[in-house]
Amino acid sequence: MKICVLPGDGIGPEIMAEAVRVIQALDLKFELEEGLLGGAAVDATGDPYPEATRKLAREADAVLLGAVGGPKWDGLLREQRPERGLLGIRKDLGLFANLRPAILYPELANASTLKPEVVSGLDILIVRELTGDIYFGQPRGIENRDGERYGFNTMHYTESEIRRIGRVAFEAARKRNKRLCSVDKMNVLETTQLWRDVMTELAPEYPDVELTHMLVDNAAMQLVRAPKQFDVMVTGNMFGDILSDEASMLTGSIGMLPSASLDANNKGLYEPSHGSAPDIAGKGVANPLATILSAAMMLRYTFNNEAAAARVETAVKKVLAQGYRTGDIYEPGTTKVGTKQMGDAVLAAL
């Protein structure tokens, strides 16, 4: 059981160090191999997804990623930017199913900017298609046409791409509250008309799941108005990027939210939903819990070890109950700790 560990940039190495300690403490005979991705890889090799990392990632059963990017690399050409590494590994490994839970931990309810009654108990799973859509569509570019610059991109989906992510979403809903909301913009975009059609065609195979459809603009509103109406949401790569970030922010504690990106055989890349936070990098204050919870998702989805996953999640809940908080989730009356102390607390709770 091989895990490819990619600490990445900014706070990546710090938070990853704690997740690795947690994994090792489980004593599950994992083989961990570290590689470079993003800005760190650009600095070392000139390529945000270098060949050595590609090899490691392909051979591993799972990839655990910290975060990539930062202002240091903003001036680089498109192909060299850190996020190209992320897009590259997603596409290369065929990680089409991105699962992003937005959960409000009762202990952190105050962190939300929404009223407690609107978000208490919030538990949404966003299933985002991750290897298609306008992210990877050809043709694309910036050209000169009729004497001026012209920028263009192509949104597209095939019915098999939609069916594949649809099945992941229906299966996920089946294991939860059996409600699936598919988000599209069928009143304007043919691509998402096809999306709605294919989701509708799948529904009879999952009679225990209630399928509804919502337009993306309305979904962006409903997440603010009444987010608890949702159980599982499924949507394309572009809308999923926007809605999953909006949904995570409803909790006010994005430093707590993990994510999984899976291929057809449950090989996966696991990473926190937050970014590389260059402003606090190297200070030892970043919240490692989203990365630790990403490791728990890895245990569940790739290694099929529900017991170990639950053990890690329970440990995280325990440290919250004990009052340990990193700066991002701190409030008076709790105990402020740094990245390493938070890792210590989770290890102790294990």
Added chain:
Amino acid sequence: MKICVLPGDGIGPEIMAEAVRVIQALDLKFELEEGLLGGAAVDATGDPYPEATRKLAREADAVLLGAVGGPKWDGLLREQRPERGLLGIRKDLGLFANLRPAILYPELANASTLKPEVVSGLDILIVRELTGDIYFGQPRGIENRDGERYGFNTMHYTESEIRRIGRVAFEAARKRNKRLCSVDKMNVLETTQLWRDVMTELAPEYPDVELTHMLVDNAAMQLVRAPKQFDVMVTGNMFGDILSDEASMLTGSIGMLPSASLDANNKGLYEPSHGSAPDIAGKGVANPLATILSAAMMLRYTFNNEAAAARVETAVKKVLAQGYRTGDIYEPGTTKVGTKQMGDAVLAAL
């Protein structure tokens, strides 16, 4: 001074009746001519934007629209759906600049699902490009390829399209708090890389306005986390659709929010930000204030009559202060009124 009045569908006719009464009470020698758009037009002519309406709208100085759409027309073919009428009139009249204020009225602060300290005093203007982007891009469609259905759409912008909406946004920021945030997804989409480049090139012409850039996923988060950081936001048609709806919902009172869609000469179409609310249509309970405030925007932008616009807006604030509320914004301790009574109250306050 000709106004083309398009009541549209659902609650459209009811709320429009009140806006028309307000306009007439101003005694400004407007010529009002009524036409059909959306579902009402489909029912009467088979076309959601019939030739007669096209003629009326082209000849008028401004168009005042209620709302279009409803489940009644959901089964129709793409080209006959009510929203094609809306897209058609926008494109036909060249209404490229959509201005959507998201304002929290102090009297309605409780209606927001966000904590009072996060939204009190909220006053954002979203400037959305309205005639380009993936909405109108060719090629598009659903085809059979390699034995399966394939849906595709084209996102595109030319630099002159971006410059044109950029200027509108910079000018608007200049008249407000002089901060403009341009939203894109430049790390993935070339079209929006061009968007960012052109906005950056415009900035030196507006040295009094501070230009910042934000990725769309972050913008969706920041609107939830700290919406008061924004003054004016400018973005493309697709992202603008999503973000402007998210922003309006932050106020909790979308029944209060007007919008303007302008061409290059300030000819405009004015409509409430909310939809046609078929569930309450015909009951006389809909909130006419967003439509009345849309008429105020019309007085300001198309007819350059700031005094009359301010008079209408002051009257609306007065009825709120007097405690009149339609069902959507009602709370205990206020006076619940219907559509017509709300119109009466505004007329009295004028």
